[in-house]
Amino acid sequence: MTLITVYFAPGTCSRVPMIALEQAGVHYESRVIAxxxxxxxxxxxxxxxxxxxxxALVIDDDVLSENIAIATFLDRRFPEAKLLPQTKNEIDRAQILADLSFCSSVLHPFVTRIRLPHYFCSLDNTQANVWELAAKGLELHFQRIEQRFAGSGPWWYGDQWSSVDTYINWVWFRVTGAGFPSDKYPNFAAHNVRMSELPAYKRVMEREAIGQAELETRGLSFSFKPENKSQTVKEDVS
Ligand SMILES: N[C@@H](CCC(=O)N[C@@H](CS)C(=O)NCC(=O)O)C(=O)O
Structure with a gap:
């Protein structure tokens, strides 16, 4: 039997392959990275x-990183789970890659700027500006997602859930958790509720909670407050 180990951190985009593995009903190990x-x-x-x-996934003796590669690999490895839509031609296949790339290359950089503006400038008084510009830039993409869910939901590809839903939902979770206003996107918000009701999603939340508890036990959670100034606390990651 193939042994799959997922290296993950609570709240991060490692949620995308973990939910895929849960949807596929595959046994896998997970290791939290501090x-x-x-x-x-x-x-x-x-x-x-x-x-x-x-x-990052270790699959027997192979290692694989990058969400797009992992999502397409898992879909092909576990076809019965229908982690991505079945396609009839090259252009449809390429469109799915375009959608995964939209998450990874278009949306994810906005997440990082909104959550971690201090990664992009070191002057305190300009960090708010990084946040504002990123939030403004993200609006175009959130409007597109909102229209898509309003028109042909409940999932990104209509009736069928896919890993693209998980990826887009992770972006929602991350930016709304960092102050990005959600009120203009009711259909996107409803998609978030649908995602959170999936048994696979709930199981991954349990794994993340166990990982979070492990970090807390080791004094390494993001909410950890130093007792004295010699203990440094790094900021959250996107
Ligand atoms: N392009 C990568 C992005 C992965 C990524 O940025 N992961 C974040 C967590 S969401 C991370 O590990 N950040 C740590 C760092 O950049 O130092 C993918 O799609 O898998």
Whole structure:
């Protein structure tokens, strides 16, 4: 039997492959990475993902990173789970890649700027400006997503849930949790409720909670408050 291990961090986009694996009903191990202990920059982890990011999957002796690659791999490995839509021709297949790329290359950079404006400028008084510009830039894309859900929901591809739904939902979760106003997007908000009702989603929330508890036990959760100034606390990651 194939052994799959997912390297993840609570609240991050590692949620995308974990929900896919749950949807496929596949047994997998998960290992939490402590960003606050710089584990994502450790020699051991950089051997798994040289980019120092989650998610990363170890599949028997192979390693795979990058959500687009992982989502397409899992879909082909577990076709009966229908993690992405079945396609009849090359252009439809390419369109799914375009949608995954939209999440990874268009939406995700906005998430990082909205959650972590201090990654993009070091002057306190301009960080709010990074947030504002990113929030403004994201509006165009949220309007497109809102229209799509309003027109042909309940899922991104109509009747069928897919990993694109998880990815888009993760973006929603991250930016609305960082002050991005959600009131103009009722259909996107309803999609969030639908996602949160999926048994696969709930199981991943349980795994994330266990990972979070492990980080807290080790004094490495993002909410960890230092007792003295010699203990440094790094900020959350997107
Ligand atoms: N392009 C990557 C992005 C992965 C990514 O940015 N992951 C974030 C968490 S959501 C991370 O690990 N950040 C840590 C860092 O950049 O130091 C993918 O699609 O998988």
């Amino acid at each position: 960003f606050n202990a710089n584990e994502h920059r450790s020699e051991e982890f950089l051997k798994i993902n040289p980019a120092g990011k989650v998610p």
